[in-house]
Amino acid sequence: WHRWIYDDYYRSYMLPLEKYGIKIHHDDVQVAWDRIVKKDYVHYTAQFFSAGWPVNFWRIDGMTEEDFEWFEAKYPGWYAKFGAYWENYRDxxxxxxxxxxxxxxxxxxxxxxxxxxxxCLIREDFVVVEVDGELYTYCSELCRWTHKNAFAGEYEGRPTPAMGRFSGKREWETLYHGWDLADAIKDLGFVRNDGKTLIA
Ligand SMILES: [Zn+2]
Structure with a gap:
């Protein structure tokens, strides 16, 4: 994770943007690192995507004893936090x-x-705010700022172009609210010609 965040993302992508006049918030790199590593973001993300497999086109396999040992060795304390979830998932x-x-x-x-x-997977970073009379949830303060301020109709006196606005069908929880699961899977195009789902 260290190489990915500090070398790939920061040194080879963010830093070179500085010479084009873009202001880089160097401290954000440390914040990103803390979120991903210290706040267990990667583990919460894996949990979320495994839980959502019925409405996806791929599925994470149940773990073996060897997998459990690998995770605990690589991330000490992992089993105490996530072990029970993955035991249930395997069963x-x-x-x-x-x-x-x-x-x-x-x-x-x-x-x-x-x-x-x-x-929104890190509880202490979770933000709720009202925008145009509707309540929205955000994973972090930066994401709240992005929607509420940066991507508002106008930012610092300039109108936001259409591509910068959050509109249209953005997430399936809202799109399929109240639907039968089978109908949602059909609508998503996850049923093959032989009638089986993509992961069956
Ligand atoms: Zn976010």
């Missing part, structure tokens, strides 16, 4: 079980961030 991934989201395993489906579209 429920066996044939004739309902999707794990349909079973009370203690996992709470998170709110979606209206800016980056990733769910």
């Amino acid at each position: 429920l991934s066996l044939p004739n079980n309902p999707p794990s989201l349909w079973v009370d395993t203690g996992y709470v489906y998170p709110h979606r961030c209206w800016s980056c579209m990733v769910p």
Whole structure:
């Protein structure tokens, strides 16, 4: 993670933008690192995407004992926080079980961030704010600022171009609210010609 954030993202992408006059907030790199590594962002993300497999076109396999050991060795303390979730996930991934989201395993489906579209996975960073009379949820203060300020109709006296606005069909939780799961999967195009789903 260190190489990806500091070398790939910061040194080879963000820093070179400085010479074009773009102001780089250098401290944000440390914040990104803390979110991803210290606040378990990667682990919450894996959990979220595994839970959502019924409405996806791929699925994470249940873990083996070897996988559990690998995670605990690489991220000490991982099992205490996420072990029970992945044990349940493994059991429920066996044939004739309902999707794990349909079973009370203690996992709470998170709110979606209206800016980056990733769910709000770090509890202490979660923000709710009203924009044009509607309540929106954000994963972080920066994402709140992006929607509320930077991508508002106008920013610092200049109108925001259409491509910078958050409009249209942005996330399936709203789009498919109240639908039957089978109809949502058909509508998403995840049923093959032979009648099976893409992951069956
Ligand atoms: Zn966000």
